[in-house]
Amino acid sequence: MSTLKIYNTLTKTMEEFIPGGVKKNRIEDYPEVSIYSCGPTVYNFAHIGNFRTFTFNDMLRRYLKFRGYKVNHTLNLTDVDDKTINGAKAENKSLKEYTDRFIEFFKEDLKTLNFDEFEHYPRATESIPEMADIIDRLEKNGFTYEKDNSIYFSIAKWDHYGQLSELDKREIQTGTRYDTDEYEKDDIRDFVLWKAPKSEDEPQWEINQGSGRPGWHIECSAMIRKIYGTTIDIHTGGVDLIFPHHENEIAQSEAAYGEKFVRYWMHVKHLFVEGAKMSKSKGTFYTIRDLVEKGYSPRSIRYLLFSAHYRKQLNFTLAGLDSIKQPLARIDNFVARLKLTAEGCSSDDEIVSASGKFISSFIETMDDDLNISGALGNLFDYIHEINSIIDQTGITENGSRLVYDTLKKADSVFGFIFFNDSKDTNTDIDAERIEKMIAERKEAKAAKNFAAADSIRDALLSEGIILEDGKDGTTWKRK
RNA sequence: GGCGUCGUACCCAAGUGGUAAGGGACAGGUCUGCAAAACCUUUAUUCAGCGGUUCAAAUCCGCUCGACGCCUCCA
Structure with missing residues (x-):
């Protein structure tokens, strides 16, 4: 059996994943895997780019659980910064009132995309004492x-600064305006831990060093300390956070506590929309809600966000979203076929071996730094193989159940095979009437009155109902 | 200017030294009164270009071209 290997931004190499830092023989023997993921700043709806990163987090935790690790995962919510403060001010609301709303929206979006429940969703403003302790x-x-x-x-006082982003290798471009922050610093690369209030009505908290509010980086260090107490296994975020955010987290945490901050750093590449950076002026700054309103299913969105490797740029296009209906329909038809053909005569041996082969190849592929595209290939290979078996020899009920269970298992990682798309359930279509028309058409067909049969089919089609004649009768679906 | 990533079929996308996964689209077939759907089959002598190393390269090295990221609190 292979072992999980992940690419660590800190060492720039592929490393075997060893939670807790001590190698064990069995996965069950490892301590709980501690993961911290940088979440959204809750001043607005999260956009599709944010969700690429969050979808990766979901995949990571689901795969670790699938593999048998115990997982303790945190997704933080940044609820105090310039944007949230200004947003609240603009709407004449308290910071909490303002951010509460967007946190709620965010959690709805997570549900919409079928995210697994994370263990913790801490807010920055709930960790002020821990920030004070670090400072x-x-x-x-x-x-x-x-x-x-x-x-x-x-940073001049901290010898190890720059390990994550390889700052020592860089030269700073001459003539660049390096920092336009209103706060004054000694060294341009120093960063603020605690900000003095710019005005009296600004949200502020009292700590030993005076009244103020947290700098950007301190919240993550504080929340990690609060929740996990010590070194954590994995820290994730978008690539843009490598510098300065994560670099500064390492500096302040390790300088404060004198112990390693994070074992493995994983960073997700940004996505493109329609071949270019997301842009508000080009109208490619999609939120999940925007896409759902345009009629795209959350399930397709999840699939598309999932489908490319997290360290490669993903080009998110509406045309791409459209084309995902096909593979999903193929999966659905396959699942439906399992139910229909439960009385075949094949020996189960082939099914058992194909299913076992699928799961082991799935594990081997995903163990290689979560190669999801490869794993998707494994899935379709499996569907193809079972379809062939069904075509040739049929399938027994036992075989059918095994395939179903195997898909269920894989779907604990994918999360889009058995996806409850609420959109399909709230229908205002009169199913009874349709069934009646199908029955009439059946009679017409039996009487060889094909013109009448076709006119019924056309009538329903004009209402957006498609009829499909199968071996076991006629079924219908919405266009 | 410094550091770094990427370029695989019509589109999306795996593969990083052993002779090109998978999905969509297209085409052919099975089924069907016809259709649709489903299923099956086929689809890159070739991996941006050029040169080199090797018995062997999409994979390693060099150069060129093209796209992109970070160095500015943007996932």
């Missing part, structure tokens, strides 16, 4: 300085 320790260890009542981290 106290940094101050005591001599890593901070104060300027205009804001507290900064001095």
Whole structure:
């Protein structure tokens, strides 16, 4: 059996995944896997690009669970920064009131896309004491300085700075305006831990160093400390966060506590929409809601977001979303076929071996840094193989059940094979009337009155109902 | 300017030294009164271009062209 290997941004290499840092013989013997994922800033609806990253998080946790690891996963919610503060001010609401609403929307979106439930969804504003503790320790260890009542981290004092983003290899471009922040720093690359209020009515909290609000990076370090207490296994986020966000998290956490912050860093590449960067002016800044309103199913969105490897750029297009109806229909038809053909005569041996082969190839593929595209290939190979068997020899009820269970198992990772698309259930179509018309058509066909039969079919088609004649009678579906 | 990534069929997309997965589209077939759907089969002598290393390269090295990322609190 293979072992899970993941690409670690910290070392720039593929590494065997060893939770807790100590190799065990069996997966069940490993301690709970601790994962922290940078979540959304809740000042607006999250867009499709955000959801690529979040979908990756969902896939990662689902696969770890599938593999037998115990998972303890955090997705944070940034509820205090310039954007949330300004947004609340603009609507004359309290920060909490304002962000509560978007957190709710965000969680609805997660549900819409069939996300697994994460263990924790902490808000930045709920970890102020932990932030204060980090700042106290940094101050005591001599890593901070104060300027205009804001507290900064001095990277000159921290020897290990730059390991994640390989800063030591870089030269800073001359003539670049490096920082336009209103806050003054000693070194342009220093970062703020605690911001002095710009105005009295701004949200602020009291800590030993004075009244203010958290800098961008401190919240993640604080929440990780609060929830996990010590070194965590995996930290994920979009590639844009490598520098400076994650670099600064490492600096402040390791300088404060003197122990390793994170074992494995995983970063998701950004997506393109219609071949270019998402852009509000081009109208390619989609939210999940936008797409659903346009009539695309959440299931297709999930599939598309899933389908490309997380470290490759994914080109998200509406045409691509459309074409996903086909593979999904193929999967659905396959599942339906399992139910229909449960009285075949094949020996189960072939089914058993094909199913076993599928699962082991699925594991081998996914163990290679979550190669989801390869795994999708495995899935369709399996469907193809079973379809062939059914065509040639049929399938027994036992065989059918085994295939069904195998799909269920794989779907604990995919999450789009058995997807409850609520859109299909709230129908206002009169099913009884349709069944009656189908019965009439059947009679017409029996009487060889094909003109009458076709006119019934056409009448329903004009209402958007498609009739399909199969071996076991006629079924209908919406266009 | 510095650091880095990518370029595989009409489209999407795996494969990173052993002779091109998978999906969509297209085409042929089975089934059907016809159709649709479903299923089956077929589809890249070739991996941006050029040169090199090797018994062997899409995979390693060099150069060229093209797209992109970070170096600006953007997932």
